[in-house]
């Protein structure tokens with residue numbers, strides 16, 4: 001489902017004398033349906049960079065990234081948008097929402113965008129918000145003023161609304177209490193059981209141990225200084 005081959009990535013800092021930072025060289029891993037792979041490695045190893053390349057936000061200099069049969073290194077922007085709508089979900093570390101959109105719509109939106117009937121989309125959104133303990137009194141409000149933990153749970157509800165065949169999770173359990181963390185890990189287990197291929201960053205070793213089938217140490221792909 002997710003295939004990374006011989007991936008290299010460097011950043012050129014044009015405003016700092018065009019200094020080049022080499023982050024990845026020869027990165028390679030695969031994630032099959034129903035499998036969860038955890039990216040590990042110390043801060044600055046390139047975990048978030050790998051995630052952004054997988055989501056099509058960063059273009060790699062070399063190598064191949066394929067998700068659900070779509071080659072991200074060659075895909076047109078339109079194909080990447082279709083991939084994100086249908087196949088590839090991403091729970092980022094922080095919720096980014098359009099102001100004034102009610103929480104229930106924020107969560108149902110990925111389903112509505114796929115053409116799911118309003119009733120079914122909102123039933124799913126309500127179910128997820130209930131499971132993630134967002135009080136019903138908040139559902140009609142925009143999440144922009146919610147606490148950090150509430151925003152993160154809305155973000156997770158949105159990310160799990162559609163059963164994406166491939167899912168990227170950046171620290172989905174950070175800053176959650178034990179009960180909500182357990183719910184999120186259960187959602188991940190359910191997604192795996194439904195056949196999703198998942199790549200996650202989990203700083204919490206216990207959470208990682210529960211859902212990850214394998215670990216990929218991104219530090220292994222740090223280029224060796226010439």
Ligand SMILES: Nc1ncnc2c1ncn2[C@@H]1O[C@H](COP(=O)(O)OP(=O)(O)O)[C@@H](O)[C@H]1O
Pocket residue numbers: 011012021023041042043044045046047048049050
């Ligand atoms: N947009 C960017 N421009 C320049 N350098 C970047 C950019 N994004 C990441 N980097 C650099 O790439 C390296 C890896 O960063 P990152 O992927 O965020 O690591 P991690 O998530 O493992 O902590 C760091 O040295 C970071 O400074």
Ligand SMILES: [Mg+2]
Pocket residue numbers: 047048049
């Ligand atoms: Mg990071």
